[in-house]
Amino acid sequence: MAHGPSQNFFSRWLFSTNHKDIGTLYLWFSFAMFLLGGFFAMVIRAELFQPGMQLIKPEFFVQMTTMHGLVMVFGAIMPAFVGLANWMIPMMIGAPDMALPRMNNLSFWILPFAFAMLTSTLFMEGGGPNFGWTFYAPLSTTYAPDTVNYFIFGVHMMGASSIMGSINIIATVMNMRAPGMTYMKMPLFVWTWVITAFLLVAVMPVLAGAVTMMLMDINFGTSFFDAAGGGDPVLFQHVFWFFGHPEVYIIILPAFGVVSQIIPTFSRKPLFGYSSMVYATASIAFLSFIVWAHHMFTVGMPIAGELYFMYATMLIAVPTGVKVFNWITTMYKGALTFETPMLFSIAFVILFTFGGFTGVMLSIAAADTQYHDTYFVVAHFHYVMVAGAVFSGTAAVYYWLPKWCGRMYDETMGKVQFWIAFIAFNITFMPQHFLGLAGMPRRYSDYGLQFADWNMVSSIGAFLYGGAQLLFLYNVIRTIGWGKPIDDPQVWEGAEGLEWTVPTPAPFHTFSTPPVVK
Amino acid sequence: MSRTSIHRGLLIKLLMGAGAMFAFAIFVLPPIYDLFCEITGIGGKTGGAYTVNEVTIDTSRKVEVQFVATNNATMPWDFYPTEHKVFVHPGESREITFYARNKTGNDMVAQAIPNVLPNNAADYFHKTECFCFNNQPLSAGEQAELAVVFVLDPDLPVSVNTVTLSYTLFDITDRMPMQVSQIQ
Numbered sequence: 001m002a003h004g005p006s007q008n009f010f011s012r013w014l015f016s017t018n019h020k021d022i023g024t025l026y027l028w029f030s031f032a033m034f035l036l037g038g039f040f041a042m043v044i045r046a047e048l049f050q051p052g053m054q055l056i057k058p059e060f061f062v063q064m065t066t067m068h069g070l071v072m073v074f075g076a077i078m079p080a081f082v083g084l085a086n087w088m089i090p091m092m093i094g095a096p097d098m099a100l101p102r103m104n105n106l107s108f109w110i111l112p113f114a115f116a117m118l119t120s121t122l123f124m125e126g127g128g129p130n131f132g133w134t135f136y137a138p139l140s141t142t143y144a145p146d147t148v149n150y151f152i153f154g155v156h157m158m159g160a161s162s163i164m165g166s167i168n169i170i171a172t173v174m175n176m177r178a179p180g181m182t183y184m185k186m187p188l189f190v191w192t193w194v195i196t197a198f199l200l201v202a203v204m205p206v207l208a209g210a211v212t213m214m215l216m217d218i219n220f221g222t223s224f225f226d227a228a229g230g231g232d233p234v235l236f237q238h239v240f241w242f243f244g245h246p247e248v249y250i251i252i253l254p255a256f257g258v259v260s261q262i263i264p265t266f267s268r269k270p271l272f273g274y275s276s277m278v279y280a281t282a283s284i285a286f287l288s289f290i291v292w293a294h295h296m297f298t299v300g301m302p303i304a305g306e307l308y309f310m311y312a313t314m315l316i317a318v319p320t321g322v323k324v325f326n327w328i329t330t331m332y333k334g335a336l337t338f339e340t341p342m343l344f345s346i347a348f349v350i351l352f353t354f355g356g357f358t359g360v361m362l363s364i365a366a367a368d369t370q371y372h373d374t375y376f377v378v379a380h381f382h383y384v385m386v387a388g389a390v391f392s393g394t395a396a397v398y399y400w401l402p403k404w405c406g407r408m409y410d411e412t413m414g415k416v417q418f419w420i421a422f423i424a425f426n427i428t429f430m431p432q433h434f435l436g437l438a439g440m441p442r443r444y445s446d447y448g449l450q451f452a453d454w455n456m457v458s459s460i461g462a463f464l465y466g467g468a469q470l471l472f473l474y475n476v477i478r479t480i481g482w483g484k485p486i487d488d489p490q491v492w493e494g495a496e497g498l499e500w501t502v503p504t505p506a507p508f509h510t511f512s513t514p515p516v517v518k
Numbered sequence: 519m520s521r522t523s524i525h526r527g528l529l530i531k532l533l534m535g536a537g538a539m540f541a542f543a544i545f546v547l548p549p550i551y552d553l554f555c556e557i558t559g560i561g562g563k564t565g566g567a568y569t570v571n572e573v574t575i576d577t578s579r580k581v582e583v584q585f586v587a588t589n590n591a592t593m594p595w596d597f598y599p600t601e602h603k604v605f606v607h608p609g610e611s612r613e614i615t616f617y618a619r620n621k622t623g624n625d626m627v628a629q630a631i632p633n634v635l636p637n638n639a640a641d642y643f644h645k646t647e648c649f650c651f652n653n654q655p656l657s658a659g660e661q662a663e664l665a666v667v668f669v670l671d672p673d674l675p676v677s678v679n680t681v682t683l684s685y686t687l688f689d690i691t692d693r694m695p696m697q698v699s700q701i702q
Contacts, residue, residue, distance in 0.1 A: 171529060209540050213544060213548075
């Protein structure tokens, strides 16, 4: 019993079935993808620094916007939260490991191959995918480069990975909770992840179905999306967004979970309204299935359809408002301290709420006709994806890193990174609201002179934001290698939960005998 | 039950759930979408060949029917309606023609896809004969008059005074190698 990890580097990481090692693999992979997607973003912002074409060709520009979206959504954000789930869920519910450890290994190791396949298309004849991350047909079928087949198989593999990862999480949480850990005693991070996992099992197959139909249209002469054979391109948009809307909650719900762990710790108060948080999460998940067409108000829907999707979308603001209310109320009259994870979490609450408000603006069908496919939309979803998911992921790393490696990160450097990231983020994306309202369309490599100033501001912010991520990488590496050792299991004064009862750094095997939760 | 078999049971259930959602996306969503469009008339799709069963002609109203022809993407044919609009009584059968010419040096096959606006008229626009029911092979340089016989249903909503029938012509030569060889 209690043997450690394999001493051989390759067998340790390639064959690992240990939830902590696989979590680490997921997190490093996701950070690598974050840097790759970030590099694509830097190319985009460099080209948009000035009007006119300076650095790259328009054909390459659209490949960059497409790859940036795909890599960030499927390569950076989703695996980051799966990595956090792998590390934290067994420790939070008192389980020795994930329920299906070998499947866990498989679900990670197909990801690098999926992204190698996707990224390799950039070096092929015809170039990478150039149809936007939403890959609307017929742009992605009739008019796509031949490399689209690599893209399709890449998406199939990512989907398989996500589905296996989710099944593992569901099985772990349903079957392996410590005695006494009832569902309504689970930490909120576990709750949000279980709900997310169900969303993934439900909608990743729909994405796989969408790309399979594309594959058949392209190679086997079917006409799902081809009007020439009696199909309909608008059907593609319905199928895609039937996946795509739940997908945005797949990204943000675990982020909600992380913030719901961190804010109580640094407020030294239990989370306000725990059960309402659980029900709000479940409501958001349910509503996410019935609002998809608000992404396509301009396809020519009947007015009744527009009204339905508009009101249903606005309804999501209610459970989301409950969550924001609870986070703020948790902080109210708390003994607050502002360590780096808390700073990122507070910024998350503020900026995510801001992004939520622009979401409500976009949900108004009549107004959406103006905002549709402009930089206003780009600004909106970067406020919820970057200031939402990425800020929360960063907060999570700072929060749990000392527990993982038994060393404290540099607090000053963390705070410096936070303030650079916070300010640079707003410099980047705040002006994009103005650009969008003024009519600048997204995904174009050039723009009219009237958009020049704000684009330059936005680009400067983006470079600064990219720099902050390098500081983050440096801080993490420095912590793991040379950080101040700590051995307090609690790590944070106000932290509560089973993961803080195991020694610091967390041993290779934890909870081999289940703890009893009172 | 042992721990492993509990996990395995859940794994199988969830995998079946995922498989069911995949099948749902491919086999259920597209037909539902078509059915929904057919019921509501969204998408402007018209039905197949229609057989007239003893219809009374409603001479009290006249409806303007406009014709639009569009070439999809790189389709090089000349393609246009010989008359751009007609006035018909609901219930009255009318034949109109479209002119098509393959002005290229290659034998080609085309498919016309109809669309009717406004949406609430699509269900009441019946075609007893239409070139769009079949594909159209034309050898190099060949021309043709393509006929449509239509009748407006007398139940056409009274608010509809103008109906637009549009055809988009698609090049389907690549997927019809048999057809092309028959032309030769």
